[in-house]
Amino acid sequence: MEAMEDDSLVFKDDPNHNYCASGSSKVQPYLSSQLSDETSVPQPVCSTGGEPGARLGKRWSGGSKFMDSDTGSDSSEVSEGDCAAQPAAAEGTFSLDSTSKFLLNAMAVEDYRNNHWPNLEKAIDRLLIQNPSDHISVSYAQIYGYIYKCVCQQHSELLYSDLTSKIIAHLEKVSSHLQASPPEDLIENFNVALTQYTASLQCIVPVFIYLNKFYIESKLNRDLREDLMKLFADHVAEKHVSALMPLLIKAHSMPFQVQPSTMANVVKGLYSLRPEWAQLAPALFSGFIPQINPPAEESLLDDYAAHDQKLQMELSMNGFPRGDQSRKRASEDS
Secondary structure, three states, X not given: OHHHHHHHHHHHOOOOOOOOEOOEOOOOOOOHHHOOOOOOOOOOOOOOOHHHHHHHHHHOOOOOOEEOOOOOOEEXXXXXXXXXXXXXXXXXXXXXXXXXXXXXXXXXXXXXXXXXXXHXXXXXXXXXXXXXXXXXXXXXXXXXXXXXXXXXXXXXXXXHHHHHHHHHHHHHHHHHHHHOOOHHHHXXXXXXXXXXXXXXXXXXXXXXXXXXXXXXXXXXXXXXXXXXXXXXXXHHHHXXXXXXXXXXXXXXXXXXXXXXXXHHHHHHHHHHHOHHHHHHOHHHHHOOOOOOOOOOOHHHHHHHHHHHHHHHHHHHHOOOOOOOOOOOOOOOOO
């Protein structure tokens, strides 16, 4: 009985029970029938060769320490000398895993290049060149499926790079077309390009919503539509704004030289792309966008009235009569 009590005290002194027997990682309890007259229980050591050691090296990344089950701290009962064969097996396993992951990733990229992106590229081409009034048969569910697979396979960065590169190439062609336009057609052609591009984004952005939500918004802290509109500003509008401004100012001074809807769309589009462009022609932008000019002042009311009278005179001289004034109440000056 005394021997058994001593042995039980030996087990209680090690609350973490970090024992490993030969050929197994589990604790082998010492039965009472196997107890001898020895005063201490021998400590089993880890096996250093064969398959059990390799399995142990794979389970524990360090190979030289155990993690205590109760306290979460490192236990140094097993030294590097006791398990010298474990690190070699672990290194071999990790190098094999790294190679496998590299090959799998290469295969996934190849699958993206050969299967997913070509289909997406064709769909983007059709959406970019469509007219707002045309109907193009595109399977949005199929496009969304390709994008979903690309994002799930960790190709979000690659997909975003390919998308922006594709759109930049398209915008460079649009800019070249505008560059070749005669000055009298530049406003109209710019309006067509802006309208067509905006309509295309109404189709492109929704199908790329999964990429936008899980990569652009979460990792880049941006928005897909804002990024694509910025591309239009950088690669198209900025290159032609210096030529557009004099034409817009001239057209604004001569009513109906350009369709009012075209003028409004171009001016508002330029302001949405770069609000600071309004400072290039405040009088032009204030005619279509509120709060461009500073607030009105009471001391300048006479100047405002004179400006309105001048505008009315110019309209009447250009063939726009005031119409029948017989039923209008006479002013105090008359």
